[in-house]
Amino acid sequence: MAQDAGIDTPTADGGSGDGALDGGGVRRRDFINIAAVSAAGVGGLAVLYPLISQMAPSADVLAESSTEIDLAAIQPGQAIKALFRKQPLFVRNLTAEEVKKATDVDNNASEFSTLRDPATLAERTKPGKQNWLITMGVCTHLGCVPLGAGPGEEMSRGAFGGYFCPCHGSTYDTAARIRKGPAPRNLEVPPYEFTSDTIVKIG
Amino acid sequence: MSFPWAKQYTPSHPAMVWLDEKLPLPRLIYGAVGAGYEVPRNLNYFWNFGFMAGLCLMIQIVTGIVLAMHFAPDTGLAFDSTEHIMRDVNWGWMLRYGHSNGAALFFAVIYLHIFRGFYYGSYKAPREMIWLLGVTIFLLMMATAFMGYVLPWGQMSYWAAQVITGFFTAFPLIGDGLKEWLLGGFAPDNATLNRFFSLHFLLPFVILGVVILHIWSLHIPGSSNPTGVEVKTKADTVPFHPYYTAKDGWTVGLFMVIYGLFVFYMPNSMGHPDNYIPANPMQTPAHIVPEWYFWPFYAILRSFTQPLLFIPGKLMGVLAMFASILVWFFMPWLDKSPVRSAKFRPLYRKFFWALVLDVLVLGYCGVSPPEQPYILLAQLATIYYFAHFFIIVPIVSSIERPEPLPFSITEAVLGHDGQAALAAKG
Numbered sequence: 001m002a003q004d005a006g007i008d009t010p011t012a013d014g015g016s017g018d019g020a021l022d023g024g025g026v027r028r029r030d031f032i033n034i035a036a037v038s039a040a041g042v043g044g045l046a047v048l049y050p051l052i053s054q055m056a057p058s059a060d061v062l063a064e065s066s067t068e069i070d071l072a073a074i075q076p077g078q079a080i081k082a083l084f085r086k087q088p089l090f091v092r093n094l095t096a097e098e099v100k101k102a103t104d105v106d107n108n109a110s111e112f113s114t115l116r117d118p119a120t121l122a123e124r125t126k127p128g129k130q131n132w133l134i135t136m137g138v139c140t141h142l143g144c145v146p147l148g149a150g151p152g153e154e155m156s157r158g159a160f161g162g163y164f165c166p167c168h169g170s171t172y173d174t175a176a177r178i179r180k181g182p183a184p185r186n187l188e189v190p191p192y193e194f195t196s197d198t199i200v201k202i203g
Numbered sequence: 204m205s206f207p208w209a210k211q212y213t214p215s216h217p218a219m220v221w222l223d224e225k226l227p228l229p230r231l232i233y234g235a236v237g238a239g240y241e242v243p244r245n246l247n248y249f250w251n252f253g254f255m256a257g258l259c260l261m262i263q264i265v266t267g268i269v270l271a272m273h274f275a276p277d278t279g280l281a282f283d284s285t286e287h288i289m290r291d292v293n294w295g296w297m298l299r300y301g302h303s304n305g306a307a308l309f310f311a312v313i314y315l316h317i318f319r320g321f322y323y324g325s326y327k328a329p330r331e332m333i334w335l336l337g338v339t340i341f342l343l344m345m346a347t348a349f350m351g352y353v354l355p356w357g358q359m360s361y362w363a364a365q366v367i368t369g370f371f372t373a374f375p376l377i378g379d380g381l382k383e384w385l386l387g388g389f390a391p392d393n394a395t396l397n398r399f400f401s402l403h404f405l406l407p408f409v410i411l412g413v414v415i416l417h418i419w420s421l422h423i424p425g426s427s428n429p430t431g432v433e434v435k436t437k438a439d440t441v442p443f444h445p446y447y448t449a450k451d452g453w454t455v456g457l458f459m460v461i462y463g464l465f466v467f468y469m470p471n472s473m474g475h476p477d478n479y480i481p482a483n484p485m486q487t488p489a490h491i492v493p494e495w496y497f498w499p500f501y502a503i504l505r506s507f508t509q510p511l512l513f514i515p516g517k518l519m520g521v522l523a524m525f526a527s528i529l530v531w532f533f534m535p536w537l538d539k540s541p542v543r544s545a546k547f548r549p550l551y552r553k554f555f556w557a558l559v560l561d562v563l564v565l566g567y568c569g570v571s572p573p574e575q576p577y578i579l580l581a582q583l584a585t586i587y588y589f590a591h592f593f594i595i596v597p598i599v600s601s602i603e604r605p606e607p608l609p610f611s612i613t614e615a616v617l618g619h620d621g622q623a624a625l626a627a628k629g
């Protein structure tokens with residue numbers, strides 16, 4: 001019937017058709033078949049890349065942003081919230097007592113070893129500026145904003161005097177280290193530098 | 204696809220004969236949900252929730268499509284356009300309240316449908332595929348409901364997006380990148396809202412597709428029934444139409460009364476007032492809780508406050524929360540008892556009710572603040588939840604001595620009539 005229609009159809013045993021090689025082996029049609037399916041498969045996978053990648057943060061979101069903060073007005077014991085990369089940033093002026101609470105843990109080896117994410121206050125602040133605790137205001141558990149930096153939240157800083165996340169009860173100390181609750185890590189310290197005694201540049 | 208005694212579709216009108224030859228769609232419907240589908244005669248009201256769930260999906264799709272005509276998925280406009288729907292759009296308040304309360308009632312109906320499946324062993328062979336597709340539908344519903352909740356861009360919307368995408372940061376190495384990819388940024392923002400709108404529009408149609416597969420696979424063995432005894436003779440079944448269309452119609456009426464009560468008299472009773480405050484990335488609401496239908500899973504999530512087996516508490520919580528639903532997929536194989544219905548399984552029945560109580564306790568802990576004694580209670584309830592599936596169900600199904608099953612569905616129905624029962628027993 002194929003011959004009637006003027007079309008040469010290869011059969012499974014490779015005995016006829018122009019794609020057949022004498023004595024078996026790879027037929028031209030097999031090669032074309034594999035090449036076409038492979039091209040379609042690889043092409044299909046290649047198209048997946050832009051489809052997946054388009055969901056990642058776009059260029060304007062990624063564009064490096066930096067924020068400058070004037071520390072002059074922040075009294076000891078006070079904290080403010082600023083915005084960095086569309087996320088809250090905590091800037092806190094620790095009192096001498098709060099600094100001591102944090103360094104007491106650093107200097108007590110047995111207590112320090114109980115920290116979930118060990119880091120000293122000195123490692124989390126700049127030299128000579130130990131009272132300036134600058135961290136992201138994003139709980140490392142599921143991303144809520146902990147209490148303790150906003151106006152009127154001084155009484156909601158949790159059992160360790162730092163910050164307290166109301167969502168799932170993560171409690172941070174005065175070096176913003178995780179001490180209790182489900183969060184796995186300390187509040188993140190973003191890259192920053194002091195451009196003068198009272199101006200700090202984040203990012 | 205059906206029993207040999209099922210009625211065949213025989214169109215009489217010439218136009219219908221013509222259509223049947225070209226596209227036998229009426230034949231498909233007749234056989235699937237019409238007089239051609241033979242159903243056990245002894246179904247109780249728990250079998251009505253499948254039909255009602257289908258109705259709920261339709262309500263959500265219809266109200267959702269019209270709401271989308273007035274909503275703007277942009278962080279600057281979403282909250283205001285939602286209020287525009289509530290205040291300015293003709294009947295907008297009814298459509299939006301119908302959609303938000305419809306979602307909650309959809310979950311109520313689905314939970315009763317799942318309850319039926321667990322109690323009567325609907326997941327057992329030969330109906331495993333129906334069950335697997337059903338659990339898939341439930342997972343898709345959860346994703347859809349979550350993304351819909353984000354759209355009004357109120358405080359609860361925003362923080363739901365933050366917390367739920369935060370689950371993914373629990374995974375080591377890839378976690379943070381995965382969250383940024385899902386959000387399209389470092390925190391929920393316009394990219395997030397836009398993609399959630401797109402997916403919230405898409406997923407109900409995916410659900411509809413899986414529902415069709417769910418019904419298709421149901422129609423191969425046919426519906427189960429409260430005795431768990433398979434259909435044997437014509438006397439065991441009645442045609443879906445008119446018997447069960449009428450019965451389903453009656454409960455649809457009841458459903459509409461309850462639905463109407465919520466939509467018209469207490470439309471915000473299941474909502475949260477904080478969601479009428481526009482999203483504020485700088486301030487987490489003091490007490491964030493998900494909608495009631497997620498409370499038990501939320502309680503499991505936050506039960507893990509300490510590392511377990513060297514896995515951080517946060518990751519354990521996320522894994523346990525996903526596992527608490529994924530374990531349902533394994534029910535057909537965890538439960539080894541050949542008897543389907545808990546009616547004839549005295550021991551399993553006790554543990555079944557204990558699980559129901561456990562889930563209610565989890566729900567109570569999920570809505571309570573994260574402090575003692577709720578944390579400890581949730582931890583105990585979480586342990587029991589997993590013990591039920593991995594220890595109790597396999598052991599009970601191995602050691603239990605079930606009660607005698609009725610010979611047939613007909614005997615079970617006419618059992619009150621002593622003679623019929625005796626005659627059947629011969």
